[in-house]
Amino acid sequence: MIPGPSIWRDLRLFREQQPSVFGLYGGGVVTFQITSMAKRKDAPVQSSDVILIGAGIMSATLGVMLKELNPDITIQIFERLDQAAAESSDAWNNAGTGHSAFCELNYTPERESDGVIETSKAVKIAESFEQSKQFWAHLVEQGFLKDAPNFIRPIPHMSFVWGDDNVTYLRKRYEALQQSHLFRGMQYTEDPAKIAEWTPLVMDGRDPSQPVAATRMDLGTDVNFGALTRAMFRRLEEMPGVTMHFAHDVHEIWRSKTLGGWKIQVENVTTNSVYDVHAKFVFIGAGGGSLRLLEKSAIPESRGYGGFPVSGQWLRCTNRDIIERHQAKVYGKASVGAPPMSVPHLDTRMIDGRRELLFGPYAGFSTKFLKNGSYSDLPKSIQMSNLAPMLMAGMHNLALTKYLIQQVMQSPEDKLAALREYFPEAQLNDWELEIAGQRVQVIKKDDEEGGVLEFGTEVVSAADGSIAALLGASPGASTAVSIMIDLLNKCFPEQMQSADWQAKFRVMIPSFGQSLAKDAALTQQMREHTSQVLGLNQYEYTA
DSSP, X not given: OOOOHHHHHHHHHXXXXXXXXXXXXTTEEEEEEOOOOSSEEOSOOEEEEXXXXXXXXXXXXXXXXXXXXXXXXXXXXXXXXXSTTOSTTSTTTOSOSSOOSXXXXXXXXXXXXXXXXXXXXXXXXXXXXXXXXXXXXXXXXXXXXXXXXXXXXXXXXXXXXXXXXXXXXXXXXXXXXXXXXXXXXXXXXXXXXXXXXXXXXXXXXXXXXXXXXXXXXXXXXXXXXXXXXXXXXXXXXXXXXXXXXOSXXXXXXXXXXXXXXXXXXXXXXXXXXXXXXXXXXXXXXXXXXXXXXXHHHTXXXXXXXXXXXXXXEEEEEOXXXXXHHOOSEEEOOOOTTOOGGGOOEEEEEEEXXXXXXXXXXXXXXXXXXXTTSOTTHHHHHOXXXXXXXXXXXXXXXXXXXXXXXXXXXXXXXXXXXXXXXXXXXXXXXGEEEEEOOOEEEEEEEETTTEEEEEOSEEEEEOTTSSXXXXXXXXXXXXXXXXXXXXXXXXXXXXXXXXXXXXXXXXXXXTTTTSOTTTOHHHHHHHHHHHHHHHTXXXXXXXX
């Protein structure tokens, strides 16, 4: 008989407390000889209503929502690093900011069967980003984000392509998106002079005979999710019943038979002390680290999920004159086999009050699930329940494997060549390499394919709603508000249907319960309100 995951977990927990264990299991002998006790439980079990694992934008959004909905709720937040938003939410680690589907071409694929441009995902993301802006505007009005100045700024979102086939695609995409009022105001041109007016770096030195096309959406924004997340947590910390624990690593998670709900085993990495914490509800929002913790929960819904890590790098411009000449987020078409996070873009951002210019990201492969993770993350995530889906997903994505190998082997000159497709006059000495964040794409079981690689985000929750985890990457942070609403519907269904919570949500998100995609007047009303509150109408993008 082979011990199951719950038995091994119990043995690990027992081992923490016993210097020597000799046990029998199912007729077999299990022996542990522990010679030292560097880690030991030396604190009583703590308890709270909610545990949030990971101090990123997702946990911050959920924590704020829960305190708005129920001011008396108690929350403990555990983060393995020494500050909030240091992994995927950090401005230098994001593959993109302010995702609203205005310029990201991977959200509008062209069907191979008939050439029709699919716009449903783009419409959903655009609507979700409008919800995010409403929520942030509410927090600004309540003084919640008073110490996060200019976390969101206006910046045009552009798509740029070259070559006859790509020009045809972009024209069809523009025409398809014009069927939705969420994309009204988008401009389209094939005139090189007009594109040069919009984004001079892209056209300087380009072959004048090359067919080109671009779209531009002035409603685009740049969002510093690191600054936003840290401001939200600073405010949460001031609230009664909320406790932040930095430099605390969650090792184990299991159902509590005596107390109900869940227990987690936490290590204070500064003191090496280990203790248990109990809560009625647990949210795992640990970015790439969520998969392993979800597996340790052993809920049936976690079976069959795997993760495929993709690392990233940026070229960061160091020439202030060049940075001043570019004021847009310019997205192109991804290479064949490239994951969505690798869609190339020449990207203006404001980070720490300073305008920056990035190009990339360049994809790579690492077995880490977090930028500050371990090379054993991927091997440890493989279990019998997800081995077959992961193998089948790998077989179905050989182009991705080839692409990642090519990316890993790129020289600085290769990276410069990719940059010059968007900035023909780029010089290598004006740029330096910056390591981006780590992404883990979702792999899930599929009845037809055996296993599929999902490019998006997915909430996995227990049937009783007592625990939930967020897996995946793009569009991620930009749609955090709508993702957390979906999570609350899954995990707190009765409360979400109550008149009290419904009313509070309509205060936080005025369009709550209504379809922005179907109501042009409501969309216009909400955009005018959020632009005024967030300062998007008046602010001029300056260094």
